[in-house]
Amino acid sequence: MTHESYGTYGSGEAYGSGEAYGNPEPYGDGGPDGPPDAHADASAGSPGGFGGDTYRPAYEALADRTTQVSQTTLLSQAPTEPLLPRQQYVQGVEGVQGPVVAPAVPVEAGAAAAEARTGGRAEARRAARRAPRRRGTTERADPLRRLLPQALVVAFLAGGTSAFVASDKAIELTVDGKPRTLHTFADDVSELLAREGVRVGPHDVVAPAPGTPLTSGDEVAVRYGRPVHLTLDGQRRRVWTTAGTVDGALEQLGVRAEGAYVSTSRSRPIGREGLALDVRTERSVTIMADGRARTIRTNAATVAEAVEEAGITLRNQDTTSVPSGNFPRDGQTVSVMRITGSREIREEAIPYEVRRTHDPSLFRGTEVVDRAGEPGTRRVLYLLRTVNGVKERPRRMGAEVVREPRAQVVRVGTKPRPDSVKGADHLNWSGLASCESGGRPSAVDASGTYGGLYQFDTHTWHSLGGSGRPQDAPATEQTMRAKKLYVRRGATPWPHCGAHLHG
Structure with missing residues (x-):
């Protein structure tokens, strides 16, 4: 084959010629009567090109091999863990992860494929040798146009799949003691809980804490808080616990459960709604x-x-x-x-009252009893107790009146007494009083017989119109009655001090 014919074969016009592509002549022989095409026979079943074309450029075969190697590499890098739904939708042909993207096929490749199907490839080559020679720029640009789309597809699949695998994490999430393994693209604990629809409140516990970064293989645990209306040794309060059972709650709250009374079974589970618990420690x-x-x-x-x-x-x-x-x-x-007791009834006197009325016919300081008073009687019930052998003070339990008391009635004189007595007013009565009693109206001698300013005895006092005892009467009354006594008997009633009357 001359250089000129080779250049003609490489031209896009001869290779993509509609005449050659549409030739009904069977692909692989020289014509109806001619011998079979040696090139077609030699390339039958070749894995390198379209229909086994031995004249296919080397860079086309290289591109196909690069695609196959990239796909094989991607299959070896695919994760062995169970795939998530978001991963499964990109499961492509031959197990390659990622959306199936059909590579852009150049026009020449399409023509070659059509020729392979129609069997007119040999005729196309012969036509290419007969075609006029074109410039070499078309020959060089045509393979680049075919290679570039395929290389871009391979790079996209390799890079995207690597990023996909690197972002995916296998995490064990335990919510209230129920574990499950999942794959996630979440960057931290907060994002993981949000994606999984796990809501936490101020009384819930998350470990590790929300916001902690995640790496593949991490374990995240969530325990929900439960309200407990706890009555501990008579003291009521509301507490929160993340324990799932009563026994766990007692341990978490620091309650000494040994020997304690618990109002419910210690193995009873605690729901999210909580429960009421009565505990009495030993x-x-x-x-x-x-x-x-x-x-x-x-x-x-x-x-x-x-x-x-x-x-x-x-x-x-x-x-x-x-x-x-x-x-x-x-x-x-x-x-x-230890208490022993008995009851006792006692009779007690009820004091009477004194009712006084004014009597203008009586001198002042004079009282007359019209009716004497009488005390009443009542019965009182007392409780007598002995505590541990010691008697206590009687306790009054009740009382009833047996006889009502009768009041005493007394008349009190209001009539003024005369201060002068004819024949005795000019005497020194203060000197006599000083000598007899020291000038004290209530003075009484040692024997109790004489009393008052002038030391009257009771008999003499009454004979002069006085009542009661002389020492209880006002000083003016005592002086008035002393004057009357002097008119009757002179100074003889006062043998020692009578001389002071004239002093």
Whole structure:
């Protein structure tokens, strides 16, 4: 083959000629009568080109081999983990991941394929040898146009698949104790939870913390918070726990569960809605009874239950130093009081009242009793108790009146007394009083017989119109009656001090 014919074969016009492409002559022989085409026979079944063309340029075969090697490399790099739906949709031909993209096929390649199907390739080559010689620029540009689209497709598939595999992460996500393995493109924990529709609140726990970057093989755990209405040793409060059972919640809250009373089964699961829980921890309580101390460990709810657990029986009026309904505290001492009691009825006098009325016919300082008073009587019920052998002060329980008291009626004089007595006003009565009593109206001698300013005896006082005792009367009345006594008897009633009347 001459250089000229080779150049003609390489021209786009002769290779892509419509005449040669449309020639119905069978591909691979020289004509109806001619011998078979040696080139066609030699290239039959060749993997390098269209229909086994031995004259196909080397760069076309190289491009096909590059495509096959890239596809094989991509298959070896494909992840062995289960594919996510977003990965499966790009499962391509022969297992290559990524969208199936048909490479751009040049016009010449299409013509060659058509010739391979129609069997007119030999005729096309002969026509190309007969065609006029063209410039070599077309020959050089034609293979580049065929190679460039294929190279771009291979680069796109290789780069995109590598980025796809690098971004995919295998993560184990455990939500409330239920684990599952998944593939994700999330960059951190927050994005992962958002993509999976897992919402967390202020009482929920996420480990690692939201915002932590993710790498393939990481484990993410989410525990939801649950409200617990806890009554612990009589104290009520609302707490939150991420434990899934009552036993786990007690451990998480730091409640000493050994020997404690729990209102529900400890293995009971706690739902998202929470539950109400009554817990009484075991406490040490000392019971003092009958002169003996008993210390017990108990989770009783009341003092009465603790006393009963200590083997002590309360009888009749027996009671405890702490109210029986109180919650027993750790280290508390409770005393049992043995009580015996009886009732007693006593009669008591009811004092009478004194009613005084004014009487203008009586001198001032004079009182007359018109009716004497009488006390009444009432019956009083008392409770007598003995606590642990010691008697207590009687407690008054009630009373009833047996007889009403009668008031005393007294008339009190309001008439003014005369201050002068004829024949005695000019005497020195203050000197006499000073000598007899030291000038004290309430003075009484050592024997109790004489009293007042002038030391009257009771008999003499009454004979002069006085009432009661002289020392209880006003000083003016005492002086007035002393003057009357002087008119009757002179100074003789005062043998020692009478001389002062004239002094």
